[in-house]
Amino acid sequence: MHIKRETFGKTKDGIEVQLYTLQNEKGMQVSVTNYGAIVTSVLAPDKDGKLEDVVLGFPSLDGYTNEAYQKSHPYFGAVVGRYGNRIAKGKFALNGKEYSLATNNAPNHLHGGNIGFDQVVWGVEELPEQNGVQFTYLSPDGEEGYPGTLLVSVTYSLTEENELVLTYKATTDQATPVNLTHHSYFNLTGEAEDILGHGLTLNADQYTVVNDTLIPTGELRNVTGTPFDFTTAHSIGERISQVEGGGYDHNFVLRKTEGALALAATVVEPQSGRIMEVFTTEPGVQFYSGNFLDGTLTGKKGQPITKRMGFCLETQHFPDSPNQPTFPNTVLEPGQVYRQTTVYKFSGK
Template identity: 55%
Template sequence: MNNKILIIIFLFTSIIAKVQMNLNKEIKLIEKTAFEKTVDGKKVALYTLKNTSGTVCQITNYGGKVVSLWVKDKSGVYEDIVLGHSNIDDFLTTKEKYFGALIGRYGNRIGQGKFSLDGKEYTLATNNGQNHLHGGNKGYDAVVWDAKQVDSNTLELGYVSKHMEEGYPGNLTIKVKYRLTDKNELKIEYWASTDQSTIVNLTHHSFFNLKGAGNGTINDHLLQINAAYFTPVDEGLIPTGELLEVENTSMDFQKLTSIGEHVNEAYEQLQYGLGYDHNFVLNQTKDGLNFAAKVVEPISGRIMEVYTNEPGLQFYGGNFLDGSVTGKYHKKYDYRTAFCLETQHFPDSPNKPQFPTTRLDPKEEYYSICVYKFSIME
């Protein structure tokens, strides 16, 4: 075989290798038509955000849900790292309704579905055992938001939550801005104002797996949470009102630790949550953005960092996923195959005066920010 033939074979195999690599990198965007539907008299749509790093995020105005988030690994291969569905009908009927959603009026739990404000008691839905969870029977995860795509990086959502909607006082006017920055950050900002004193605790509920959605356990992910304390809970996952040190307990993620290292230990708090489903008290060293958490997936090399101005972070380890939901790409979402890191005020704060307040009065502006920043191991 002469040199010319060898060169031709080499060039041919190189081209084939490049084609295969590009196929591996292909981002399979969900079709916009799969989200074209009218719900409660309002039009649902799907919006696509892109940045210069090649990251792509798709968001629907139904519940403000992040539907897909494509992030590359250390080899340049993209995976969709959030759980969810590829069409609006599945989102409307799914067992797990919080995939990728905006949560409110109050994220997390309120004990017994009751709180008092200025001497008046308000009663909310008890949709989580005896307690209220994530805004009630129809929280902000299940409403159609007004949407405006500002540019290729930015989506603005708006919603007016009426007085006594799901039992909450006051007309609450909300704006949420999703921005996919060229620093490879998914930045979520919230603003809200009210015409009557109320309580507000907004958050975001993406289920992440840095290997790719539906690609196995998250117990081998490494997690760091910038918190020396957490808020212990009772059997109904309502905080007792105490702050306990994480050091020398199964809750200690002050240094990078595999999520599964202690999850099955005979520790009462883990037994109550069937694993991790707890609020951590973040170390806030300054006003504005503070480092909250870091997750490293060693095989793909993907890294996610979380920054926020909120005092708390709910870490949930996918304990209630059971394989009964089939999501995008026909993948089943099995036990502990996703995690959530929800920036927030503490659960049950309206009934715990020692916790940071979630009260919002007229002429005040609520502002919250959460940043998920993505990078690759060096």
């Protein structure tokens, strides 16, 4: 196991950004940068042990900062926050005070606002004993409209069992909503084709019903008899035409584990034999089927990144929880510690 460090590029402000590549004894590699705490590549084995890059991304920092990317803003591989997913109309009340956030996904707030955690340079510490790196970011009081100074750390480590382990931690000096998630777009074919043939199983019996702007209505609906039933394996494309809004972009309610690390999802790509299992301590996972990828961005192999070329499994608390009193609480109080663990495990069969 070793960690390789190299320069990834410079921000528009002239800050040099680094790329860290983790490798285990089996040859699996994960590359991450301290810009946005972004995972830029994951080389994972197929059934024959052949490694392919299974996440969407770019070979240099410019891909994540240029005008075309900023316009479409798909959040490739990033840690998003302070609040991942949507908050209705960019407003919430906390301790008797109303807070207003950017409505950057009109009419709602999405993934932390105009400049979320995906667009900042994080501090970094190499952790050779864990075959990992720890990124830290201090979000000042009032940043993007959120109350409280929030200290966040995210650790990426790569195990000998081909597990990419994400460990999150945060503390605050004022009550504030916190919902961090990881936003990699996976394609277990290595971008050889779209993701519609991938088989998906979700350990979720309910999903959060949303309105036409993707804000939860508050209803938790049983998946039985709907195109949202992945309690047994179905290909992503099998029923996608039945989903209003052009595809999946929904939060699934995971079977209760009371904060224990538990299997949330399994994805199997039948041709390569690649398998990805997702474990998390979180109560939900957002399954997104790449509905808004439009071909304007170019991938690592020089091809356009088109609709359905990647899917996301964003482990999280539920969308709009600050405005939904029946949803699990997302408010972090002073003296408390926010903790979350998510594991992406890769194999071939």
